[in-house]
Amino acid sequence: MTIEWGRAVQENKKEILDAWMRRSLLLFSGKMAPGSPVADALHQALGMALDNFEKNSELLSEALVQLSRILAVQDMPPSRAMSLFFELKKIILELSLKSSQKQSLKQLDPDVLQNRLEELTLQAFDSFMIQREQICQLKLDESKRMLFMQLRRAEA
Amino acid sequence: MSKYVPKLSELKQEFEKKKPALLKEDYSGKEWWDLPVEFRDGNWCFPGKPEVLEDLGFSNPRKWAATDADWQLPGGWEKTIKDGLKSRLKRFRSFKLFLDTCVRCGACADKCHFFLGTGDPKNMPVLRAELIRSVYRNDFPLAEKILKGFSGSRKLTAEVIKEWHLYFNQCTECRRCSVFCPMGIDTAEITMMARELLNLIGVNNNWILAPVSNCNRTGNHLGIEPHTFVQNIESLVEDIEDLTGIKVNPTFNRKGAEVLFVTPSGDVFGDPGVYTMMGYLLLFHHIGLDYTISTYASEGGNFGMFTSNEMMKKLNAKMYHEAERLGVKWILGGECGHMWRVVHQYMNTMNGPADFLEEPVSPITGTRFSNAAATKMVHIAEFTADLIYHKKLKLDPKRNDHLVTTFHDSCNVARGMGMFEEPRYVLNNVCNSFHEMAENTIREQTFCCGSGSGLNAEEFMDLRMRGGFPRASAVRQVQEKHKVNTLVTICAIDRASLPTLMKYWNPGVSVYGLHELVGNALVMDGENKRTEDLRESPMSGFGEDEE
Numbered sequence A: 001m002t003i004e005w006g007r008a009v010q011e012n013k014k015e016i017l018d019a020w021m022r023r024s025l026l027l028f029s030g031k032m033a034p035g036s037p038v039a040d041a042l043h044q045a046l047g048m049a050l051d052n053f054e055k056n057s058e059l060l061s062e063a064l065v066q067l068s069r070i071l072a073v074q075d076m077p078p079s080r081a082m083s084l085f086f087e088l089k090k091i092i093l094e095l096s097l098k099s100s101q102k103q104s105l106k107q108l109d110p111d112v113l114q115n116r117l118e119e120l121t122l123q124a125f126d127s128f129m130i131q132r133e134q135i136c137q138l139k140l141d142e143s144k145r146m147l148f149m150q151l152r153r154a155e156a
Numbered sequence B: 001m002s003k004y005v006p007k008l009s010e011l012k013q014e015f016e017k018k019k020p021a022l023l024k025e026d027y028s029g030k031e032w033w034d035l036p037v038e039f040r041d042g043n044w045c046f047p048g049k050p051e052v053l054e055d056l057g058f059s060n061p062r063k064w065a066a067t068d069a070d071w072q073l074p075g076g077w078e079k080t081i082k083d084g085l086k087s088r089l090k091r092f093r094s095f096k097l098f099l100d101t102c103v104r105c106g107a108c109a110d111k112c113h114f115f116l117g118t119g120d121p122k123n124m125p126v127l128r129a130e131l132i133r134s135v136y137r138n139d140f141p142l143a144e145k146i147l148k149g150f151s152g153s154r155k156l157t158a159e160v161i162k163e164w165h166l167y168f169n170q171c172t173e174c175r176r177c178s179v180f181c182p183m184g185i186d187t188a189e190i191t192m193m194a195r196e197l198l199n200l201i202g203v204n205n206n207w208i209l210a211p212v213s214n215c216n217r218t219g220n221h222l223g224i225e226p227h228t229f230v231q232n233i234e235s236l237v238e239d240i241e242d243l244t245g246i247k248v249n250p251t252f253n254r255k256g257a258e259v260l261f262v263t264p265s266g267d268v269f270g271d272p273g274v275y276t277m278m279g280y281l282l283l284f285h286h287i288g289l290d291y292t293i294s295t296y297a298s299e300g301g302n303f304g305m306f307t308s309n310e311m312m313k314k315l316n317a318k319m320y321h322e323a324e325r326l327g328v329k330w331i332l333g334g335e336c337g338h339m340w341r342v343v344h345q346y347m348n349t350m351n352g353p354a355d356f357l358e359e360p361v362s363p364i365t366g367t368r369f370s371n372a373a374a375t376k377m378v379h380i381a382e383f384t385a386d387l388i389y390h391k392k393l394k395l396d397p398k399r400n401d402h403l404v405t406t407f408h409d410s411c412n413v414a415r416g417m418g419m420f421e422e423p424r425y426v427l428n429n430v431c432n433s434f435h436e437m438a439e440n441t442i443r444e445q446t447f448c449c450g451s452g453s454g455l456n457a458e459e460f461m462d463l464r465m466r467g468g469f470p471r472a473s474a475v476r477q478v479q480e481k482h483k484v485n486t487l488v489t490i491c492a493i494d495r496a497s498l499p500t501l502m503k504y505w506n507p508g509v510s511v512y513g514l515h516e517l518v519g520n521a522l523v524m525d526g527e528n529k530r531t532e533d534l535r536e537s538p539m540s541g542f543g544e545d546e547e
Helices: A002-011 A013-025 A037-051 A058-071 A078-098 A100-106 A110-146 A148-155 B008-018 B050-056 B077-091 B093-101 B113-118 B125-139 B142-146 B158-168 B176-180 B187-200 B206-218 B226-244 B273-287 B309-326 B338-350 B380-389 B411-417 B421-430 B458-467 B469-482 B492-505 B514-521
Strands: B259-262 B291-293 B330-333 B377-379 B405-408 B486-489 B510-513
Touching: A002 A013, A002 A037, A002 A110, A013 A037, A013 A078, A037 A058, A037 B113, A037 B469, A058 A078, A058 A110, A078 A110, A110 A148, A110 B458, A110 B492, A148 B226, B050 B206, B077 B093, B077 B125, B077 B187, B093 B125, B093 B187, B113 B458, B113 B469, B125 B158, B125 B187, B158 B187, B176 B187, B176 B411, B206 B309, B226 B273, B259 B309, B273 B380, B273 B492, B273 B510, B273 B514, B309 B330, B309 B338, B330 B338, B330 B380, B338 B377, B338 B411, B377 B380, B380 B421, B380 B514, B405 B421, B405 B469, B421 B514, B458 B469, B458 B492, B469 B492, B486 B492, B486 B514, B492 B510, B510 B514
Parallel strands: B259 B291, B259 B330, B330 B377, B405 B486, B486 B510
Antiparallel strands: none
């Protein structure tokens, strides 16, 4: 069933990605323009996540890393960053109700979608926290580099 | 404590406010100044410590934080700011011109790396300048004083001061916006003035003031005392000998040397700056330069530039006083960013003319550096480029074959003194693999590292990563396309901050100083067989078993 959802997401990728991107930009504190470098990177990561929606893979992990790397340094708590995936559910369900052409989406079991999105959200949260840990590590490494000669002498 | 351990009450408030959708509050129909000013961990730098301010004789030393409701501004602070503004409008014609001539065309809007990285409208240079311009309009130009309300003017309040502090510390004074301004407005100078005004009332940044205080006392940013400064360099001399078998012989405070060498102190204490220092030392030994290093003018950087004109002048003066005391002919400057903006654009009217020095002439090639006739100070990249051009260096670029390079133009060297070709000429002669980043991200359009102008504080890391994103994005393109693994730069702040930026956004890309690569490539007379570069990393094709 997840594969079927994955296929359905692929078939409607452009519409889903556009809507997801629009809502993602609203996360930012100001006016993140669609053509800005951050928005481009976000678009790429969201697209990659949709491409690999159906099952866990290295590409999906990479997409989530790219996404969480952007989100982890913004002025927002993890809960707000992760709400991105709740928006995806809404977008897909809205799309499935919108027109008869979206029959493929209508026929699928929404619980399966819900489960898959929850799984993705938790993976994204793990990835987000790894990026936060990375930020802490970077602070430590930078301090050590600044004191490189002093530390070297202390260790000698 | 991490920013992501919020108080329960804050979480509740945020959930109540933001649910159920992502959409934020609607500010349509409101003025730009109605957008809230919010200090959160990661978007502000710690303020100057009271003892640092006392050392410098600066106003209003106290313990405070930007997240405090009451910033403990001194009594009569409004008058201090207004008088300060008035005095600066009188003293600096450029400042008045920049406030008066903006037509709000918006050409600068999407040029700022902080705007591109944050999407915050107040980070558009036009709007950042408007933060101060709106106060100026309220009190100064007659017509606008009369037409209050129509002119976009507002009163000076404590909230305005908070807004200034937040946004004038989200400008790295890189001047990319000024390249695109049809009126030639230099927003960096507006930021400089704003920070100067804020310092009058004790609103400041410890990552700027602590180095200023250290530099004022001991001559360098970290406060390294003369004997330690010498020991650090002697330690690097030993490293060079271990690696190459060559004993280089730098001298310190030697009167009568031909050249005084001044470089950022990061090259003497920090990683990866020390490898650049090793490159300089090898180069000077290779050409037999008659030079000395001062333990008093032991800093090329000048954080005075981010504090006040007077402090910039004072810190810049020490280099010239030392040059005069030691009786050298001219000054050779290392790889630094804002040192060169100060020297190239301000020194001559602040501390010049340096008539006690001679117009620099390379003792090796005889080239006269007439471009340095006023400052008597030559940039190491043009000095080395001249040596290479005259075939005075024995170089083996294959020794850098383990590095696939790109070049980051440092803002102050590129836009502050127009130096684009010399570092590229050197780089192309010391390595075999160099790839340019996209055209709109290099040379005069270069993107800042996101940490310049004293914003390299660790507590500011989140915003630094956002502000540095456009630069990282450009590096990523060449990393993906050409497998670039080396970002070369000629600025000490870049060398300090870009490794962090790369590690976060582009893992696998390391940061090098230009003269580190020169040091790798130099073939020294009588050297041991080289198998490792200055970082003790193996050189490609130079292993023990390879010939």
